[in-house]
Every structure is written in C-alpha cells, then in structure tokens.
Amino acid sequence: MRRRRLPPLAALRAFEAAARHLSFRRAAAELGVTPTAISHQIRLLEASLGLALFVREVRRVALTAAGQRLYPALRDGFDAFERGLADVSRQTGRKAVTLTATTLFTARRLLPALGAFRAQHPSFDLRLHASDDLVDLAAGLADIAVRYGSGPFAGLVTEPLLSERFGVLCNPSLGLSAHEDLKRVPLLHVEWKRPDMAPDWRRWARLAGLTALAVDAGPRLTDDGYALQAAVAGHGVVVASLVLAKPELEAGLLVHPFGPEIAGEAYHVVATPENMAGADVIAVRDWLRAVVRGA
Known part of the structure; x- marks a missing residue:
C-alpha cells in the first residue's frame, strides 16, 4: 500500500481552526493551546508546503490563494473524522463527557477524585481538559466546564460551586x-x-x-x-x-x-441548556458537587 505523505496532524488542525476563525487567538482557545503555538504549527505547515497560507496583518489574518484551496479539503476531512468517531462511539454504547477547567483546579480538585467518578459511573468516559483559556461550550469543544468568575455566564446554565x-x-x-x-x-x-x-x-x-x-x-x-x-x-x-x-x-x-x-470570585459549573439536560452531564455535575463539598 502507498504510504501517505502528510504533514503532522497538529499542524493541519492548527491551520483548519485558524482558517475557520480567521484568528490565531480564537483557534488557540478552541484547541487549548497558546496563539504562539498555533503560529508555530502553521509556519511548520507552510515550510513543508513551500507556500504561504496566511497574510498576516497587524490585527487580523487572511487566507492566501493557497490557503483558500487547502481549507475546504481539511474542513471536510475533519468533519468526516468527527462523524466516523461519533458512529464508533454510538456502536460501543459508551458515553464520553469532556469537562474543562483551569489547570490548577483540575490538578488539585479533579484529578484526585477521578477514581470515584469511574467507580460510580463505569459506563461513562470522563475526559478532563485542563486549560486556563476559555473554551467555547456552544461550539461543542467541551460538554461541561468549571469557570472562575462573577457569573452568571451568558447563554449557559450556571451553578455556583464554591467561593x-x-x-x-x-x-x-x-x-x-x-x-x-x-x-x-x-x-x-x-x-x-x-x-x-x-x-x-x-x-x-x-x-x-x-x-x-x-x-x-x-x-x-x-x-x-x-x-x-x-x-x-x-x-x-x-x-x-x-x-x-x-x-x-x-x-x-x-x-x-x-x-x-x-x-x-466563585467557581461555577456551567453547560449549555441542551447539555445540562443530559444524564451524562448531570452525572458530572453531581460529581463536581461532591468534589467541592466540605472545601
């Protein structure tokens, strides 16, 4: 079989997100990395192709002609990956919930209690996304989050956890x-x-x-x-x-x-109204309540 000659997946993901948002900053927030890391990955991709993919201006970026040709192919490819993974997930009968929280909160409060969640909910896979960057829940980048701030958070169901x-x-x-x-x-x-x-x-x-x-x-x-x-x-x-x-x-x-x-300020558990109605997200919310109880 012919071996595929592809650039690193991280570089392709960085380009697709940056092209979709036309913003390195928003792409970084989506992928849970820094804007500098996005810029680095895109420069690696440009170097491997020998082509410029973005026109970089002071406060914005724009796609070059080569970038405009590449973006639809990658967008459709990642969409196909997502559909395939969703089909496999449905067939296995397991549910995966992604919880995002700040790095320190994840390390200090969530990781030590992860075993208890697995024992209580063996049919759910809980994925912890630790990042100090704000993750867009409406875009489906995570299912539920712990956010620090004054709250409530627009468009999200917001429940205080602890001060x-x-x-x-x-x-x-x-x-x-x-x-x-x-x-x-x-x-x-x-x-x-x-x-x-x-x-x-x-x-x-x-x-x-x-x-x-x-x-x-x-x-x-x-x-x-x-x-x-x-x-x-x-x-x-x-x-x-x-x-x-x-x-x-x-x-x-x-x-x-x-x-x-x-x-x-307070830590809050937040989710979109649709997600907060799901049994899997409710299970994570209840576990978070138990995690902070007695704090």
Missing part, C-alpha cells in the same frame, strides 16, 4: 507569626492572565494596612502551581488560594500564619 479565598501561605520552617516577619522573607508573585482579578501582595497589604511593605519585590512566577511548590520548598511566602492549597495545609507542608484573607 474562593486567598491568603498568606508559607512553609512552617520560616517561622512567620506576625506581619513584621514578612520583611525578612522573599515575597513570591504570580503573574495572572487577568491582573484585575489577581490576589496580589498589593491588594493584601492594602487590606492589612501595611503601607511600608515592599509589595513589588521578590521572585515572579508565571504559574500559581509553581508558586505553591516554591512556597512548600521554603523559597518564600505567597498569597495564594486557600481552597486549592488545602492538601498542603492539611499535610502541614504549608501554614496560613495570619490574615487578612482576600475574598475571591
């Missing part, structure tokens, strides 16, 4: 017991994608009435999970989620030596 709280966390070996102790330890910072929602040292110091605290000094990390790991290792003190750091607090790896606490 977030942030506070000072550190390794007990640092011996922090009073606000004055913060002057002798590094302050760890997390670079949130939404600075307006960030529970940072500046907000905490304002609540604590500490005008002299050097709130901008200290190491900066791009991920709140890494910041928690750094705090566990004793590299400094961080303002982080008291809800998602619960395992470390219960194990004594971290302590919350003093207040105040910063009130965060």
Whole structure:
C-alpha cells in the first residue's frame, strides 16, 4: 500500500481552526493551546508546503490563494473524522463527557477524585481538559466546564460551586507569626492572565494596612502551581488560594500564619441548556458537587 505523505496532524488542525476563525487567538482557545503555538504549527505547515497560507496583518489574518484551496479539503476531512468517531462511539454504547477547567483546579480538585467518578459511573468516559483559556461550550469543544468568575455566564446554565479565598501561605520552617516577619522573607508573585482579578501582595497589604511593605519585590512566577511548590520548598511566602492549597495545609507542608484573607470570585459549573439536560452531564455535575463539598 502507498504510504501517505502528510504533514503532522497538529499542524493541519492548527491551520483548519485558524482558517475557520480567521484568528490565531480564537483557534488557540478552541484547541487549548497558546496563539504562539498555533503560529508555530502553521509556519511548520507552510515550510513543508513551500507556500504561504496566511497574510498576516497587524490585527487580523487572511487566507492566501493557497490557503483558500487547502481549507475546504481539511474542513471536510475533519468533519468526516468527527462523524466516523461519533458512529464508533454510538456502536460501543459508551458515553464520553469532556469537562474543562483551569489547570490548577483540575490538578488539585479533579484529578484526585477521578477514581470515584469511574467507580460510580463505569459506563461513562470522563475526559478532563485542563486549560486556563476559555473554551467555547456552544461550539461543542467541551460538554461541561468549571469557570472562575462573577457569573452568571451568558447563554449557559450556571451553578455556583464554591467561593474562593486567598491568603498568606508559607512553609512552617520560616517561622512567620506576625506581619513584621514578612520583611525578612522573599515575597513570591504570580503573574495572572487577568491582573484585575489577581490576589496580589498589593491588594493584601492594602487590606492589612501595611503601607511600608515592599509589595513589588521578590521572585515572579508565571504559574500559581509553581508558586505553591516554591512556597512548600521554603523559597518564600505567597498569597495564594486557600481552597486549592488545602492538601498542603492539611499535610502541614504549608501554614496560613495570619490574615487578612482576600475574598475571591466563585467557581461555577456551567453547560449549555441542551447539555445540562443530559444524564451524562448531570452525572458530572453531581460529581463536581461532591468534589467541592466540605472545601
């Protein structure tokens, strides 16, 4: 049989999504990657073909003539893949539900409880999609989601799960017991994608009435999970989620030596009205309720 000579599937998926949206950013959100990753995959595809597929402008992209010829073939091909996979899924009699949530929430709350879901619902396959990018539920990219924010979310059935709280966390070996102790330890910072929602040292110091605290000094990390790991290792003190750091607090790896606490937004379980009426999605919703119970 003749061997197919095809570019990597990741590059083809990136091109098809970007061509459909005419946006690298929206394609990245759909596929759960960064816009830079989409751009990289498309450049790989262009290099393998020896052709430019997009005209890149300051705030938009457009398909070249070659891109316009390629897009319908890939679109129809991926549509055929989807239909074939759906047919196979129906024949096996198993249902697959995709749940999307932020990376840290997935790691801290969902993965540890996954075994319980499988035990309770052996006929369902639960797929966890961990991403800090917003996934379009209306487009069918996931069946149900846990979203962080004020809610409700337009066009979606929205149910609050639990409220977030942030506070000072550190390794007990640092011996922090009073606000004055913060002057002798590094302050760890997390670079949130939404600075307006960030529970940072500046907000905490304002609540604590500490005008002299050097709130901008200290190491900066791009991920709140890494910041928690750094705090566990004793590299400094961080303002982080008291809800998602619960395992470390219960194990004594971290302590919350003093207040105040910063009130965060809420985590919500959301789905389209059609999906929320399905027995499989209802099962996932009920499992999420159990996951956060007692948090």
